Amino acid sequence: MKKNIPCFLIFLFIYTLLTASGLETPEKFLGFKPGTDRQLAHYNKIKDYFLKAEQESPRIKTIVIGKTTLNNDMIMAVISSPENIKELDKYKEISRKLSLAEVTGTEAQKLAEQGKAIVFINCNLHSSEIASSQMSMEMLYRMATDDSPETLKILNNIIFVLVPSVNPDGQIMTVEWYYKQKGTPYEGSDTPYLYHWYAGHDNNRDWYKINLKETANLTKQLYHEFFPQVLVDEHQMGSSGDRLFIPPFADPPTPGLHPLMWRTVNLFGSRIAFDLEKLNFQGVASRGIFMGWWIGALDDSAWFHNVAGILFEGASVRLATPIYIEPEEVSSPVSRKNEERVFSPNPWKGGWWRLGDIVNYDFHATLSVLNTAANNSQELLMNSYKMASDNINKGKSEAPFAYIVPKNQRDSLTVEKFIHTLTLSNIQVYSLDKSIQSGNQFFEKGSYVVPLAQPYRAFVKNIFEYQRYPEIGSGSKEDVTLPYDGAGWTLHLGMGVDAVEAAKTFDAPMSPVDPYSLMKKSLPESWENYIIFDPAVNNSYMAVSVLMKKGFPVWRNYSDSSIPTGSFVTANSPACGSVLKEINEYAPILTTTASNLPVEKYTKLKTFKLGLYQNYGENMEEGWARYVLDQFKIDYETIHPKDFLKKDFIKKFDILVFLGASTSEIESGKPPKKWEMYYSPLPPEYSGGIGEEGLKILEEFLKNGKTLVFMTSSCDYAIGKLKLPVENLTTTARNLICPGSYLKVEIKESDLTFGMPDTAAMFFNDSPTFKTSLPRSIEQDRRTPVVFGKSDLLLSGTLKGEEQLLRKSVVADISSGGGRVILVGPDIIFRGQSEGTYKILFNALFSVAKIK
Numbered sequence: 001m002k003k004n005i006p007c008f009l010i011f012l013f014i015y016t017l018l019t020a021s022g023l024e025t026p027e028k029f030l031g032f033k034p035g036t037d038r039q040l041a042h043y044n045k046i047k048d049y050f051l052k053a054e055q056e057s058p059r060i061k062t063i064v065i066g067k068t069t070l071n072n073d074m075i076m077a078v079i080s081s082p083e084n085i086k087e088l089d090k091y092k093e094i095s096r097k098l099s100l101a102e103v104t105g106t107e108a109q110k111l112a113e114q115g116k117a118i119v120f121i122n123c124n125l126h127s128s129e130i131a132s133s134q135m136s137m138e139m140l141y142r143m144a145t146d147d148s149p150e151t152l153k154i155l156n157n158i159i160f161v162l163v164p165s166v167n168p169d170g171q172i173m174t175v176e177w178y179y180k181q182k183g184t185p186y187e188g189s190d191t192p193y194l195y196h197w198y199a200g201h202d203n204n205r206d207w208y209k210i211n212l213k214e215t216a217n218l219t220k221q222l223y224h225e226f227f228p229q230v231l232v233d234e235h236q237m238g239s240s241g242d243r244l245f246i247p248p249f250a251d252p253p254t255p256g257l258h259p260l261m262w263r264t265v266n267l268f269g270s271r272i273a274f275d276l277e278k279l280n281f282q283g284v285a286s287r288g289i290f291m292g293w294w295i296g297a298l299d300d301s302a303w304f305h306n307v308a309g310i311l312f313e314g315a316s317v318r319l320a321t322p323i324y325i326e327p328e329e330v331s332s333p334v335s336r337k338n339e340e341r342v343f344s345p346n347p348w349k350g351g352w353w354r355l356g357d358i359v360n361y362d363f364h365a366t367l368s369v370l371n372t373a374a375n376n377s378q379e380l381l382m383n384s385y386k387m388a389s390d391n392i393n394k395g396k397s398e399a400p401f402a403y404i405v406p407k408n409q410r411d412s413l414t415v416e417k418f419i420h421t422l423t424l425s426n427i428q429v430y431s432l433d434k435s436i437q438s439g440n441q442f443f444e445k446g447s448y449v450v451p452l453a454q455p456y457r458a459f460v461k462n463i464f465e466y467q468r469y470p471e472i473g474s475g476s477k478e479d480v481t482l483p484y485d486g487a488g489w490t491l492h493l494g495m496g497v498d499a500v501e502a503a504k505t506f507d508a509p510m511s512p513v514d515p516y517s518l519m520k521k522s523l524p525e526s527w528e529n530y531i532i533f534d535p536a537v538n539n540s541y542m543a544v545s546v547l548m549k550k551g552f553p554v555w556r557n558y559s560d561s562s563i564p565t566g567s568f569v570t571a572n573s574p575a576c577g578s579v580l581k582e583i584n585e586y587a588p589i590l591t592t593t594a595s596n597l598p599v600e601k602y603t604k605l606k607t608f609k610l611g612l613y614q615n616y617g618e619n620m621e622e623g624w625a626r627y628v629l630d631q632f633k634i635d636y637e638t639i640h641p642k643d644f645l646k647k648d649f650i651k652k653f654d655i656l657v658f659l660g661a662s663t664s665e666i667e668s669g670k671p672p673k674k675w676e677m678y679y680s681p682l683p684p685e686y687s688g689g690i691g692e693e694g695l696k697i698l699e700e701f702l703k704n705g706k707t708l709v710f711m712t713s714s715c716d717y718a719i720g721k722l723k724l725p726v727e728n729l730t731t732t733a734r735n736l737i738c739p740g741s742y743l744k745v746e747i748k749e750s751d752l753t754f755g756m757p758d759t760a761a762m763f764f765n766d767s768p769t770f771k772t773s774l775p776r777s778i779e780q781d782r783r784t785p786v787v788f789g790k791s792d793l794l795l796s797g798t799l800k801g802e803e804q805l806l807r808k809s810v811v812a813d814i815s816s817g818g819g820r821v822i823l824v825g826p827d828i829i830f831r832g833q834s835e836g837t838y839k840i841l842f843n844a845l846f847s848v849a850k851i852k
Helices: 004-019 028-032 042-056 083-085 088-101 103-113 133-147 149-157 168-181 200-205 213-226 259-279 299-302 355-375 377-397 410-422 459-463 492-496 538-549 574-586 618-631 641-646 663-667 673-678 691-703 711-720 834-848
Strands: 060-067 073-079 117-123 156-161 230-237 308-315 323-324 350-352 402-405 430-432 436-438 441-443 448-451 500-502 510-512 530-531 554-555 568-571 593-594 610-613 636-639 655-659 708-712 727-729 742-747 759-764 770-772 781-788 794-796 809-816 819-824
Touching: 028 042, 028 200, 042 060, 042 073, 042 133, 042 168, 042 593, 042 759, 060 133, 060 213, 060 610, 073 133, 073 168, 073 213, 083 088, 083 727, 088 117, 088 156, 088 213, 103 308, 103 377, 117 133, 117 213, 117 355, 117 574, 133 149, 133 156, 133 230, 133 530, 149 781, 156 213, 200 618, 213 410, 230 299, 230 355, 259 308, 259 355, 259 727, 299 308, 323 430, 350 770, 355 377, 377 459, 402 410, 402 441, 410 441, 410 492, 410 538, 410 834, 448 459, 459 492, 492 636, 492 759, 500 819, 538 554, 538 574, 538 834, 610 781, 618 655, 618 834, 655 711, 655 834, 663 691, 691 708, 691 819, 708 711, 708 834, 711 727, 711 809, 711 819, 770 781, 770 809, 819 834
Parallel strands: 117 156, 117 230, 230 308, 610 636, 610 655, 655 708, 708 819
Antiparallel strands: 060 073, 073 156, 323 350, 402 448, 402 500, 430 448, 430 510, 436 441, 530 568, 530 593, 554 568, 727 770, 742 759, 742 781, 742 794, 781 809, 809 819
């Protein structure tokens, strides 16, 4: 045995030479160590380092996984031993078979013995939470160059995927903004614009709808390519509380998850706490404000794919500028005291806190996750199979057994969009090969069936079922535990799609849906003299917008019974047909045709000029409005406070839209008083509101017969400043609690509701709700086209104080000052998820297109 030791050492020496890397340190590459005060690595430098690491280390494989919203490369590094990297496809296939339970239990055990657990570490989803992107370079260097037994065990036992920034565009914005303001009084301030072009902070609310390019890029890697067992999402939080949040999460949990999921998440969280405690890292805490109720965040959506989603939330600094916290300022988000707790036994006592501290906490917490995964690789793989297999069996034995989505609905294209969204998350969907009867309902051939007997059963169930947030008690809003984000997220409700629960098993011939066939339609070979677009179909507004911009004649039927009210009509021509085919390539459209129509009875439309107000700061509702308008090819111009003083401002626009900005933000640029402490001052060129001069411009705008639209929190500005005969009941309601839920509304006939059904689901988040009254002057009038009914408003989520909403309006249409003011209380385009109520905005916009 002693004779073999020198041979072993020689082998180890040769192996180390062959596998280790000569990669230079991040400090040498950047000129500073990641985490250094007042220094930040730009995404392009991080990307260069990751590409350099691939060239210089056989342990690294750097992949471009797609383009971002602003056309930057989105990258990730696959990290493992050289042998594992060479056989990466084999290990991905093993993980896929186990994650989807495509094998028997005996075969699964063999595969788990042969496989390597896959761990995704995702950094810098929220761009101002910058530390993890800096840490990623240090972790990459460690894995590429270190030959300690700990590192070699990680490399040999698992496949580790490191995403340095889930939002490269925002990382670039944030770093460039920091350096622009460095050395000024605004050093370390927030960007005065969204750090994701459309979504800002809401980019971590998109992980089940998958609207954004970055979400789609990573979702594809997670649930179609790698099928990981563990996922870490590294964030930052406020500055004055705990230093690092890690699981376990606080109650309540989202129902329907496999118990092993919570056990696995808690196992990793407890091990992180244990490992960091050994290093005397103070202020590591669990539970707190981060709860297990939700599906929309990156780590949360992983749970519903049987992946242990682990959240880090580190205490923030001013981007890269250190901060000092007085001892008496430190407080727990739970007890508001800085004291020992079971899940935080070693509280931080205050003092200086630096970017390097966050990098250090993130680095060692990440290392703990990798070690735990390396020590439990086979068990993690086997548990992945067990959860998937148990879910399939449960779906066969427990109702509901499936959800059926009828094919032919008011907006069949949005139905297909909903089904396509499910397939992005690798949900199995089938279409009926023939018509069937299920219970007392008839479903046509081609209707969609989503069975519950599938690996991601919990995802299906949570997307379709109506949520009921646990009882929140009888106290005031201040005395109850509200959800961290929404209380309800039933996606088909928001999209305006009908779905039926199959409470009994049924046997019907079905075929798997090809995701690539969805959202593709063949247009007719030819049309008759007129082409008709149904107002019930969202994409009709997109098609008509393009046609109008290209100069084709478009009419709208406001009253004639020859075609549905609100329909759009254009004259057929070879040129028009060519444009429609181009549109159909971008997004499918539906048309009907007629040889004769009384177009002289219709209203001819013209192009309109839309101004979309953007206050300085992070207005995510405005960002999502831009997203929707861009998706539907509706032109707009972003306007800022100073634009109101420009010459011919009133003549330039036909309609202005304000949303997501409070009265104070519109008037002075300042946030509401309750939020002031969370906002950093901005340079003068990014400050201010429209002031008294802007209000006069709006009044003059109305006198010129034009239209103003105010949505969500912006409604209060219109009510107060324009002296409208409306009261926002939400501001005075006692104990009205509705934190992000879908409520049922009734739809009246109006040019704002063309194409809508008699009732609809509307996302309500303690939103403005209107009580109207008879105006005192004949110069004002009002209509309430969307109202709450007499009872049973809650569809999904939670609602307390329903009686205060009954028979009240959520859309108020007011004639005032010679023009039109449209108030929309709830967020009708909520995060690009509420296609069912988009038409209220679309109809408001097209109402100004009439040629008078």
